[in-house]
Amino acid sequence: MKKITFIIICLLIFNLSNAQVQTITGKVTSSDDGLPLPGVTVVAEGTTIGTVTNADGYYEIQPPAGSRSLKFTFIGKKTQTVDINGRTSINVQLEDEAVGVDEVIVVGFGQQVKSDITGSIAKLDVESLQKVPAPSFESSLQGKTPGVFIEKSSGKLGEGIKIRVRGTSSLSASNQPLYVVDGMIITTEDQGTLTNHPTNPIADLNFDDIESIQILKDASAAAIYGSRGSNGVVIITTKTGRTNQPSRINFSYSRSYSEPTIVTDFLNTEEYVELIGESMENAQWADSGQGEAQILSWGGYESIEEAPNTNWNDHAFRNAVSSSASLSSQGGNESSQYYFGFSYDDQEAILIGNDYERFSGRLNLNHKVSERVDLGAKFNFVKSDLYRVSNDNAFATPMQLIAQAPFFPAFVDGEPYGDTFYYNGLISHKYDRNDTRTYRTFANAFARIKMTKGLTFHSLFGVDNLNQREDQYRSRKTDDGSPAGKSYLRNSNIFNWTFDNYLNYTQNFNEVHKLEIVAGNSLQKSEQFISRTGGKTFPSDEFQTIASAAENDDFYSFATSYSYMSLFSRANYKYAGKYLLAASYRIDGSSKFGADNRYGNFYSGSAGWLISEEAFMLNQEIVSYLKLRASYGLTGNSEIGNFGSRGLYEGSSYAGKPAIRPSQLANPDLSWETTAQTDIGLDFGFFKNRINGEIDFYYKKTSDLLLNRLLPYTTGFASITENVGELENKGVEFSINSNNLTGDLKWNTSLNLATNKNKVLNIVSPMTFGRNRVEEGQPIGVLYMKKYAGVDPENGDALYYLEKGSDETTNNYSQAADMVVGDPNPDWYGGLENFFSYKGIDLKILFQFVYGNDMYNEAGRFMSANGDWVDNQTKDQMNRWQQAGDITDVPQARFGESNGTRPSSRWIYDGSYLRLKNLTLGYNLPTKLISKAGLYKVRIYASGLNIMTWTNFPLYDPEVNSAGTNRTQTSSNIQQGIWYYSTPQAKSYTFGIKITF
């Protein structure tokens, strides 16, 4: 504050000594909401004389004589220069810089203005996204960025979200992008036990703390991350106060009400008894005419009248209520800036027993020690609790309640009914506990030192510490906990640190050459320690910690680690403001690579041409911005096992005696996967950028694919990891924004579309995981099984095609050929957003779609299986074949005889969908009204998520990706488009308020 006062006094003295001063005053407001903008820099052009606007947006300046114009600059707003023309009062409205060409983009180890960028980088409009609370920030990116495919695995909370930047480029290694938060590579791998679905460590980031998100998509942008750039890089920076930003406090609160998007109907008691009874008669489980009596007697009923009619869906789902509150503040003076934010989230899933609770606190500080030296620190602490249900393959999980026969009651006298055919998951819901508690700390410290003109040294040390504790109790009343209760505890700790040092050199030569060079080194190490204990035989369910267990049930600890040591550099050159060249280079060494292949080289080159800056473009009004970009580069994927190259014997035991077990064959040549990517893009703007957009074409070829080459079991091993195989991804991304209306009523439309074609070029042998397969010439994970040919009208037998392409059918399942019957990869995906605002009211409507993907119902063989067993059936099974001549695709019901119930294309469906993803209506209360109450800004809003879904997929929700049981990295890459008792997505309505004062 003293410094500012001093500066002002100086200015005053200067002004007094100048006889010809003129004083100009005015108010700066924001064009989108008309609110005053504090902290705007106002400078008399051509001089160093300037000021900043005060808290109410007012400024006063005395430009020296001869000054002709004032320049107003503010981050996030378009810079405006206004001629003085002898005026003494100048009010200015600054417009948003949402798609401005001078927007600052954070890239690896630095930042650049958008017009200088030669790569393909998507920057998200975080401010607009934050208007709606999101359970995890990635989920709110859905439908917003071309080339970035986002899919939630199900409607369960706290589980992994699949993100694919420009397709799937690896079969065995992770395909999730690299996350760099405030310069630090964070831990994103699933930390949960393998017997449940993956958890999502990224959910620990509080969306409200995030200032910017950019996604590096092509090689020129990602190559500076070398062996970890192939899947794209998500660069996130968190908020910091700005220089001379008046301190404001933000408070927000919201409350959401959720239900499943879609619920599928199952048979009622009458239909069930009819179908299963008939099935039993057909298969001689019951005498003719006695089938219904037989199935009823299995349920313990003498007649249908005494049997209840339970809709088990009603017991699996609930109307969920969630709330979220946050408090934050940011601001700064000349030398120090700060941001702090606290948030508390309490979310309920639509599935019973599934909740998520998170507390997060963050403090970010910057301080200018001297003219040369800036120091800063960022600190974030998160505590979260995830209350989980069992995996989708367990009877204990609520979604499997739908398998129960409808004639059983869910509860009797308030207790879950115990004599259902399948274990009643409501028992587990009532008596079991499965809590995952996570403590997460992100902390870093950094320094920026100006060494000489244009040369800056950067140093950053960052830590990401993750502690996760899974605590489970299984009651003696449950299947998994009988006979006397079991308790399990699993701890996972990952300490992950980064130490980066680099130099940045920026220089302009002769006005036409602009050069920027970055070079430095990076160290990273991650150490993980997992421990588990388990106990059983508890005195009673009142004792739930292992201290009370009479017997041991599990003991285990495990440690692993990996490290990277890297050198990197990048040069950007701009000539005459229109010709751009860039190159980057990185050497990565990693403990993960084989001894014979310890260091890898990664590089990229790119060029850009700002056509709109050429002389021949200057005399027209239509095209305001046109840039052609091209890039080529090599990136890697090193997300392989930590000791994948070594031949290993692992410790083991045989009934109390120690043992060693051959666990892995050696491959000292093992290395990263290499992706060569070419990108050609065009950025355009018309009519002063009122219409603008980008189009990109890319071709990615990944070679040296890390594959677990399957070995015959007779070798003693199932597979060996080798760098063999190639695959390609090619695609087109297109986005366009249009400011249809400006003025009081604003209307903005943005559309994005992307397609990606994936093809496996070369692998050693086809790989199969469940129903998905990888084979040459096909996209990853095609659905591979027998092709269902419907039902023989003569006898009700299920028929299958004998051979691919042939019309010949057989009723012998074994004789039918396996073939590719579907592709789970979408052809197109994208989103369309319309934004309207009028005075203080704004309305956002976002549609999102996925088109052209096939889905397989893995549970079809149980739930849509023409009454083959006691599972309740989907309604369509009532169309079963009953007598000669019936034309249907549901075979005759034959109890226990697997008539058409083995895996086949019978349960393949089109998974395309269109969703009204988000509709938000907001209202900013008039300033006049709230300023009386001492408030600066008040926004109230109502928002709907997944409000409407249009799809032909017959089961619950089409946005689903079952993780499968005993998943591995490979299986989760390949298993796609599988529905298996998957929880549908939530449809939510949120009401909220944001107050700034």
Added chain:
Amino acid sequence: MKRIKILLYLSVFVLFSCQDFLELEPKQSIDTETALTSGENIRLALNRAYVDIRDGYGQQLFHGAELMADQGEINFQGTYIQPREYLSKNLVASSMWPESAWQDMYQGIYICNQVLKNIDVVEQTEKDQIKGEALFLRGLCYFDLARFYAPTYKPGASNNADAVPLVLDNTEEQYPYRATVQEVYNQAQSDLEEAANLLSEGEYFFANKFAAKAILSRLYLTTGEWEKAANAANDVIESELFSLSATPLAAFNHAANTAEDIFTFQQNNDDNLGNESGTGNEGMSAFYASTNVTGRSDFAITEVLFALYEDGDLRGELQTDLTDDSDEGDIKSLYYNGFGNNHGGANFCAKWLNFDKNLTFIRLAEMYLTRAEANLENDSEIGAAPVEDITAIRLRADVDTPETVDLEFVRNERIRELIFEGNRLHDYKRWGWSVEDLAYDSPQLVFPVPQRERDVNTNLSQNENY
């Protein structure tokens, strides 16, 4: 400026001072090169072979031999498809249990081969026992691989149908062909015979001499070498190291071998097949035992089973007084009424009550039955007359003893005694007995060569019917 220089130097220093930065070592593994260079490690590796082979038997193979021979004794009231496939004798090439058994057995064989290859680093005092165990396990695996994955052995015939690949050295051919039934039996026989010579008598935790002889007696029964079969069984009985338990039930569910056990696969609370990740969805007790013991109440025992026994036969006795408050200790008969959730009012078998108890593999009672059967076939009285052996078995079951016995009686006695212990299908096949409407040599009673294995190794032929 000085401070900045110091910082720069420091960062360069850090980078170059940590050349070991990339040299990280795994914490729960050792390198293959050093793993088998000491006698201690050879022993440790061999211990693991028991685990792999146990896990192959303890569910996939034992269930295969019992459920594929089932004629209504079991009413499956569970949910898994794998046992249903066995029960309906309706396997397909991609059936999971035959595949995982194949994998487990060959993993075990791999270890045995590695142990035999490096046997010279073992000290002389240990060498015979360790070599004998490796041969025993390998011979056992090949014997059962041939019994499950190949057409039935027919004594006197050429037996040249494809059986399984015979891998004796894993550094050789990675993509082997299937050897013939005769070749695999020959290998199994020579491994087991050599094992019987090398193994000690006094070992109970691991395989001993009589384990090898007992398995050999099974093999000789299959190949129709009656005298050898009778002698092998006789050697075990005459060793007097083993004795029958007081009651039929007492032979089962023990944490340590009982006097009746000739060989078991060891299990305890911490290492067993059945309690992986605490779900208890695998192994024997998971299927056979009622809920509230350690099972899923899947294999309900029907009247068909009880009809095999005369009144009062302890081996067919059903206990009916258990309630939902009962526990494992209250079970006093070989069959009992279910308790806990979802038992569906059914009765269950008490041979497999708990996953943490040893996996009964071959016991003395079988030796009496084998000696009796082989002597009848051979028309001899090696060790004892057949009727004496049958009498010994029936006395313990507290049931009338016959004056004379014929082959039919001995065979039925064998089923009554050994049912649900993982051998029935092979006995039926030896005797030419059909299973329901399937002839003993029906291809439906033979496992498929796993589809996965044939996808990877195209040199493998497939069995008829798949």
